[in-house]
Amino acid sequence: MRRFALPLLLLALAMVTASCTSTDPAASPTAVGGASGAGDSGDLEEAGRGGASEAAEKQEDTEKRLEALEAAEAAGTFGQSAPNGLRAAAGWYPEVLLKRTTDDWEPAVAADPRKPFVYVLTTRYATEPGCTTHCRLPYIPLTISRDGGQSWEKSVPICSCRKSHGQYDPTIEVVPKNGDVYSAYLTADRKGAFSTVFQKSTNHGRSWSDPVRVYGRVGWTDKPEITMSANGKHVYVSWNGPQGGDPWVGVSHDYGRTWTQTKVDSSKRYYFAYDGTVLPDGTVVFSQSNLNYGGAGSGYDRSVRHVAVISRDKGKTWERVVVDEVQRGPECIADGCGDDYYLGQASVANDPQGNLVFAYEGAPAPGEPQRIYTRTSTDEGRTWGKRTVLSVPTENATGPRVDSAGNGDARVWYFQTSNGGDPDAWNVWYRTSRDGGATWSNAIKLNSATSGPGYITPDGFMEPYGDYGEIAVTNEGNTVAVWGAGFSYTGPGNTWVAVQR
Numbered sequence: 286m287r288r289f290a291l292p293l294l295l296l297a298l299a300m301v302t303a304s305c306t307s308t309d310p311a312a313s314p315t316a317v318g319g320a321s322g323a324g325d326s327g328d329l330e331e332a333g334r335g336g337a338s339e340a341a342e343k344q345e346d347t348e349k350r351l352e353a354l355e356a357a358e359a360a361g362t363f364g365q366s367a368p369n370g371l372r373a374a375a376g377w378y379p380e381v382l383l384k385r386t387t388d389d390w391e392p393a394v395a396a397d398p399r400k401p402f403v404y405v406l407t408t409r410y411a412t413e414p415g416c417t418t419h420c421r422l423p424y425i426p427l428t429i430s431r432d433g434g435q436s437w438e439k440s441v442p443i444c445s446c447r448k449s450h451g452q453y454d455p456t457i458e459v460v461p462k463n464g465d466v467y468s469a470y471l472t473a474d475r476k477g478a479f480s481t482v483f484q485k486s487t488n489h490g491r492s493w494s495d496p497v498r499v500y501g502r503v504g505w506t507d508k509p510e511i512t513m514s515a516n517g518k519h520v521y522v523s524w525n526g527p528q529g530g531d532p533w534v535g536v537s538h539d540y541g542r543t544w545t546q547t548k549v550d551s552s553k554r555y556y557f558a559y560d561g562t563v564l565p566d567g568t569v570v571f572s573q574s575n576l577n578y579g580g581a582g583s584g585y586d587r588s589v590r591h592v593a594v595i596s597r598d599k600g601k602t603w604e605r606v607v608v609d610e611v612q613r614g615p616e617c618i619a620d621g622c623g624d625d626y627y628l629g630q631a632s633v634a635n636d637p638q639g640n641l642v643f644a645y646e647g648a649p650a651p652g653e654p655q656r657i658y659t660r661t662s663t664d665e666g667r668t669w670g671k672r673t674v675l676s677v678p679t680e681n682a683t684g685p686r687v688d689s690a691g692n693g694d695a696r697v698w699y700f701q702t703s704n705g706g707d708p709d710a711w712n713v714w715y716r717t718s719r720d721g722g723a724t725w726s727n728a729i730k731l732n733s734a735t736s737g738p739g740y741i742t743p744d745g746f747m748e749p750y751g752d753y754g755e756i757a758v759t760n761e762g763n764t765v766a767v768w769g770a771g772f773s774y775t776g777p778g779n780t781w782v783a784v785q786r
Contacts, residue, residue, distance in 0.1 A: 353777055363740075363777050366736070368736070371734055377731065377784065378785075378786060380732055380782065382779055382781055383405065383437065383780040387410075388411050390408045390409075390778065391408050391752060391753060391754075392754055392769055394757045395757050396459065401759060402459070404427060404429055405430075405780070405782065406426070406443060406468065407425070407455065409424055425453075427443045433760070450473045453470065457511075458511055466489070466490055467485045468493075469483050470482065472496065478503065479507065481535070482497060508525060510571060512563050519567070522534065524558060525556045538599070554575040554590070559753060560572040567597075568597050570593055570641065573631065589613060589629050589647055591607070593666045609645065609647070612650055614653065615652060615654065617774065620773035627655060632687045632697075640721050641663075642660075644687040656675075659685075659695075659722050663721075676701050681701070681702045681706050681708075686755050696756060697717075698713055698714060700749045701713075711746050712745040712746075713766065714728040714729070714730055715731050740772040747770075748770070748771055754767050766782070767782050
C-alpha cells in the first residue's frame with residue numbers, strides 16, 4: 286500500500302491472534318522483543334500519515350473498488366470471459382489468468398530452487414465458497430504449483446484469521462537450503478491498526494505457523510518486504526511506519542520466532558520497500574525508494590531517490606547508499622489513481638558470487654516518460670556502475686522486478702505503455718543478461734491476450750493492477766512472472782502468470 290495510491294478494503298488492518306494451524310509450535314505469536322518502540326502506538330495524526338485521516342481515505346477507496354467490481358460483473362465485462370488471442374512469446378507458455386472470477390490485486394511469487402514448487406500470493410477482494418465467514422475482505426490466498434508452474438492448485442487463505450479485518454501487501458520467499466516458505470504481510474484490526482506479521486510453512490505450503498507480529502501492536506505499518514539467510518535462521522523484514530514513511534527493519538535470528546527492530550532513517554523523506562536479498566557472506570540488501578512529500582497532503586518534490594539499505598553485521602547496523610536520483614514521471618490519470626502511483630519502485634538481486642543488479646524507474650526530466658534502468662555493484666553495494674537503460678524513450682514504464690539464476694544471470698520484467706504513451710495500453714516486457722547486467726537481450730512481450738476481460742484490448746491492458754508484481758526462477762532455471770492487470774487503479778482486475786519453457 287502507498288500514500289494516495291493503494292486502496293485498502295475495510296480499512297482496519299489487523300492484529301492477528303489467528304486460528305491458523307501451526308506446523309511449528311515454537312512459532313506461535315510471542316511478545317515482540319527488541320528496540321526502538323516495538324509496542325503499542327497510538328493515534329498518528331501528528332505524523333500526517335497513517336492515522337485516522339488515512340484510514341478514512343482508504344475506506345472510501347474500498348467502497349469505490351467494491352462498487353466497480355459489482356458494476357463490471359453486472360455489465361458482463363469481468364469474471365465471465367476467458368482470455369483470447371493467446372500467442373506465447375518464443376520460449377514461453379501462453380500467460381495464464383490465475384482466477385477469472387476474483388478481483389485480485391498485487392501478486393507475489395516465489396520458487397523453490399531445489400524442487401518444482403512455485404507459490405503465488407495475491408490480495409483478493411472477493412469472497413469464495415468455503416471462505417464466507419472468516420475471510421475478511423481483502424484476504425490473502427495462496428496458490429501452489431507443484432510442477433514448476435505447469436498447473437495450479439485451488440487457492441486457499443494463507444491464514445483464516447478470524448479476528449483479522451483485512452490482509453494486504455503479501456510477500457513470499459523460499460528458504461534456499463531447506464525449502465521452507467516464509468511470508469510477511471499486513472493485517473488489520475477493527476480499530477484501523479495496521480501491523481506487519483510473519484508466517485512460515487515447513488511442508489511446502491500445506492499448513493502455516495500462527496502469525497507473529499514483526500513490530501508489535503502499532504497504529505500503522507506499510508509495504509513489508511522479506512528476505513532471509515540461506516538456512517532461514519536469520520530473517521529480515523523491511524517496512525515503513527508507524528510514522529508514515531519512516532523506514533524500519535525487523536530482524537529475527539531464530540527462524541522468525543522473536544524480533545527486534547531498527548529505524549534506519551529519521552529524515553522527512555517517505556520510504557517504500559520493494560525487494561530484498563541476502564548475499565553469500567550474510568550481507569543484507571534491501572532496495573527502497575523515497576520521496577519528499579513535504580508534509581501531509583502537500584504533494585512531493587521532483588526527485589525520487591533509489592536507495593540500497595545494507596547491513597553487513599546481520600542487522601545490528603544499517604547503512605543507506607543512494608544508487609540513483611531520478612525525476613518524477615507522468616502522473617497516473619486512471620480512475621482512483623494517486624499522482625504518485627507509478628513512482629519509486631526498485632528491485633535488487635544477487636548472483637552466487639554476490640554481484641548485485643539493481644533495477645528501478647525514473648524520468649530523465651520532470652514529467653517525461655519514465656525509463657527502466659539498471660545499475661550493478663561488484664563490491665556488495667558500496668559503489669554502483671553507470672545506468673543501463675532497458676525501456677524505450679517514447680513510452681512510460683514502471684514496476685521493474687529482477688531476479689538471478691546463476692553467475693552473471695539476471696532477468697527482469699517491467700510494465701511499459703504502447704502507442705507513444707497511451708495510458709490505457711500497458712504491456713509486460715522481459716529481458717535477460719548473461720554478464721551480470723552489463724548488457725541485456727532484446728525485449729520480448731509476455732502478455733498476448735487481445736480480448737477476454739473487459740480491460741484487455743488489442744494494444745494491451747488498461748492499467749497495471751497493484752504497485753508491484755514479481756519474478757522468480759524455478760529449480761529448472763525457468764522464469765515465472767506474475768503481474769496484475771485491470772480497468773484502473775480502482776479495478777477490478779486479475780492476477781496473470783507467465784512461465785518460461
